[in-house]
Amino acid sequence: MEFITVNQDNIKKEHICCCISDKKGENCVSSKKAWMEERFPDGLVFLRLNARGKVFIEYIPAERAWCPITADGYMHINCFWVSGQYKGKGYANQLLELCIQDAKAKGKCGLTIIASEKKRSFLSDPDYMKYKGFLTADTAMPYFVLYYLPFSDGAPVPKFKDTARSGKTEEQGMVLYYSNQCPHTEKYAPLIGDIAKQHGTSVSLHKITTTEQAQNSPTPFPTYSFFYNGEFVTNEIFGEKKFEKFLQEHGFL
Template sequence: MDIVSVDASNINTEHICCAISDKKGETCVSSKKEWMKNQFKEGLVFKKFDARGKVFIEYIPAENAWCPIEAEGYIFINCFWVSGQFKGQGYANKLLDECLNDAKAQNKKGLVILSSAKKMPFLSDPKYLEYKGFKTCDTANPYYELLYLPFQENELKPKFKDCCKNASIEDKGMVLYYTNQCPYTDKYVPLIAEIAKTKGQTIKLNKVESKEQAQNAPAPFTAYSFFYNGKFVTNEIFSGNKFAKFLEEIEV
């Protein structure tokens, strides 16, 4: 398989690997692509293998990342996903090499990526990254780790901003921060809002719509961060069933 670069010239016709493939997901695909179109001018790169599946890498200069970090001179990997039938065939290594080569060609200091102490949904696998030489340079509650791969020794370590370190906000009740960086949010955010309404509950929805908002967000994973009574709950996108179960638990 060949590696395809998705950019402004072909985004309308290329499949976006992480997007929902059924007809009900067309709006979600569209929202993700619109987000990408706006980020191409900020240096966003999306590379995938020529296959209909989750086998891609997405990255951007860290100064333009939708993540509350300080990592000047680095490339930030937004999303790195190799799943299912594509695992164990060297595709992840080839995609990461594409990112490494781009970063070196731009004279960047290295790569930086959001992960966790153990593998969590929607976050990159820490074991694979450590195997590839990434090291932890900072942490944020409750489980986030910022990993980096510097190209030279003694480079300044990237770090989380203070705004996202404590996994807490002042607002009470259910609060969700989300973006269209992940196509799944356009499907599942309205779904859980409707479920909450049927249960006599409300969710405060904070859609992050700019780099500036994202870089000052209260949690590292700005694509989806759910809080309850001021405390961070999860970065995993709630399905209808999982959210209904969460409502049952808080009502006990």
């Protein structure tokens, strides 16, 4: 089965493998596509299997990545996903190899990706990345790991920026940093804001809209990071039930 590169020429008609159906999440899909269109001039690549499944890799030169890392000369993988019936068929290996070939052709010195020590929702599988030769470059609280795959022994070691190391923010209360790098956020970020209001409280929503904001954020994962009273809580996107459970556990209900 062939792979398709989604780019400026075909993004209007191509699907982008997200979990939200076009009918139920049209605004979410369009927000992600708009984000991608703005990133294509920065070198964003979105490569997917020619199927209606979630089989894709998205990457961009690290200097323009939407995360607080220092990784000059690297290609950064934003999202790498193979799910459902497509697992175990070699598609992940093929996608990663295409990314490697492209990065080398563009003169990059390696790849970077943000994950954790163990598999977590919305982060790539670290066991797979380590199996493919990725090494730990740096860590940030409470569980983020910056992995890298150098193409030569002399490649520099990437690192997180100091702004994102502590897993803390000075702002108190419930605080959410998010961006349209993930299509889910356009629906679920405002949702928790509305739920909080219904229960007489609030969430401070910080939507990241520029590369500079993302690269200087207080979290290694500005796509979606929820804080409470200055402490990082989760990068997993809250649905209604999970957020209400959080409110209940912290005395808001």
